[in-house]
Amino acid sequence: MNDEIKKILLEQGVDIVRFVDITCFPKEQTLGFEKAILFCIVLSKEYVTDIRNGKEIDYDNDEYLTKELKVEKLADWLADYIVQKGFQALSQSEESNLENGYVEQAYIDSELRQGISFLPIKAIARAGGLGFIGKSNLLVTEDYGSAFVMCSVLTDAPVIAENFPIVESKCGSCEACVVSCPANALLGNEWNISTGRESVVDVSKCACALTCMVYCPWTLKYAKGSTINS
Numbered sequence: 001m002n003d004e005i006k007k008i009l010l011e012q013g014v015d016i017v018r019f020v021d022i023t024c025f026p027k028e029q030t031l032g033f034e035k036a037i038l039f040c041i042v043l044s045k046e047y048v049t050d051i052r053n054g055k056e057i058d059y060d061n062d063e064y065l066t067k068e069l070k071v072e073k074l075a076d077w078l079a080d081y082i083v084q085k086g087f088q089a090l091s092q093s094e095e096s097n098l099e100n101g102y103v104e105q106a107y108i109d110s111e112l113r114q115g116i117s118f119l120p121i122k123a124i125a126r127a128g129g130l131g132f133i134g135k136s137n138l139l140v141t142e143d144y145g146s147a148f149v150m151c152s153v154l155t156d157a158p159v160i161a162e163n164f165p166i167v168e169s170k171c172g173s174c175e176a177c178v179v180s181c182p183a184n185a186l187l188g189n190e191w192n193i194s195t196g197r198e199s200v201v202d203v204s205k206c207a208c209a210l211t212c213m214v215y216c217p218w219t220l221k222y223a224k225g226s227t228i229n230s
Helices: 002-011 045-052 063-084 094-099 105-112 121-127 176-180 217-224
Strands: 016-021 035-042 089-091 148-155
Touching: 002 016, 002 063, 016 121, 016 148, 035 063, 035 121, 045 217, 063 089, 063 094, 063 148, 121 148
Parallel strands: none
Antiparallel strands: 016 035, 035 148, 089 148
């Protein structure tokens, strides 16, 4: 079934597909599912360069938002496709998560007052060996930096899920994302599994300006072919 699903996603413009063993996470987060299908669509080099050069985000015609919506719709479609095959599946799109009460603790505490603890997609991506979580609180890969959008589907379908080596943080002393953030939302700390994002970012300040993404040396390496130290 891996090849079947991967072929479908690639035909829909997905760039990266991974089948991830998620048994390392608590069952209250995985809802008892043991596998996740993770997929990403890469942002264009031109988009990264334009935002880096100060181009304002056009919220009516923005590449990031358009591709983010696309991966979420694909996750909803894929979950339905798997269910029609006779298996269980849960899309991790925002719409699906809210509908199923599968939400982040911040939402549970402040708004819904109920729900199931959420398994972050970037945590699945990290478990899938795709990259590391940087000081930006974004997943950072060697090939694309953070210039991509991603979503996932949790499932019990008979796909072969892999255990991948964990990629440790490569931020080092770099704070390009921290100093570029116009909202001062980033705290300059390394992410770790015990403290999660709260030690990395003040989400109440984040304005989604994308500067943390486009100032990251790994993203610039992808967009411009520069070296990490440049």
